[in-house]
Amino acid sequence: MERVADANAQFYSAIENGDIDLMQAVWAEEHDAPDIVCVNPGWPLLRGRTEIMRAWSLIMANVTYIQYVLTETHIGVAGDIAMVTCEENVLTAEDDSPGFVAGGQVVTTNLFVDTEQGWRLWSHHASPVLMEEDEEGEGTPDA
Numbered sequence: 607m608e609r610v611a612d613a614n615a616q617f618y619s620a621i622e623n624g625d626i627d628l629m630q631a632v633w634a635e636e637h638d639a640p641d642i643v644c645v646n647p648g649w650p651l652l653r654g655r656t657e658i659m660r661a662w663s664l665i666m667a668n669v670t671y672i673q674y675v676l677t678e679t680h681i682g683v684a685g686d687i688a689m690v691t692c693e694e695n696v697l698t699a700e701d702d703s704p705g706f707v708a709g710g711q712v713v714t715t716n717l718f719v720d721t722e723q724g725w726r727l728w729s730h731h732a733s734p735v736l737m738e739e740d741e742e743g744e745g746t747p748d749a
Contacts, residue, residue, distance in 0.1 A: 607681050610688040613718055613725035614681075618674045618694075624666040630659060634726035639719045642727075647712055647734040671699040686720035687728075694732065711735040 613632065620628035634642055636655055644652040644661065652658045679692040694712040717729040 607683060607688075610681050610683060610690060610718055610725050611679075613727070614679075614690045614692075614716055617716065617727055617730070618676065621662075621666070622672055622674060624669075626659070626663055626666060629662050629666075631723075632727050633658060634719050634721060634728050638721040638726060639728035643729050643731075645731040645733075647732055669698060671697075673697045688718040688720070688725060690714075690716040690718070692716075693735075711737070 616628060617632045619625070620632055633655060636642060641653065642655060642658065644658045646652075646661070646665070649661065652661050673696070675695040675697075677693045677695060679690065682689045692714055694714050695709070696712060697709050699708070712732045712734050714730070714732045716727060716731075718725040719728045
């Protein structure tokens with residue numbers, strides 16, 4: 607499970623550091639994981655390495671700052687497949703305005719496949735958590 611946790615951490619490190627080379631290394635090759643997919647909040651389904659890498663390149667070129675604090679991380683391994691579920695608590699700045707930082711929470715499922723190169727990402731699916739303020743001011747998930 608430690609190797610799966612490391613692979614998952616590399617995925618988020620690639621995003622935070624705008625490292626497209628690391629991002630390419632994190633994702634499986636299609637001969638190891640047919641029909642790889644990626645779903646980012648607000649984006650259509652991305653299918654195949656070429657489309658996924660193009661999208662990550664675009665994201666990395668246009669986000670000046672992003673940081674992930676992962677919580678509720680759970681890892682399950684069955685043979686050569688692993689599933690990581692977590693909450694992404696995201697801080698981001700989309701422009702160069704000093705002090706402008708936006709935050710949000712996303713729930714994520716990352717599927718990995720064990721390849722000759724180690725654990726590689728097969729599917730990333732991230733969905734935003736919409737919060738509604740209750741009377742006491744604490745956020746509760748929308749029903």
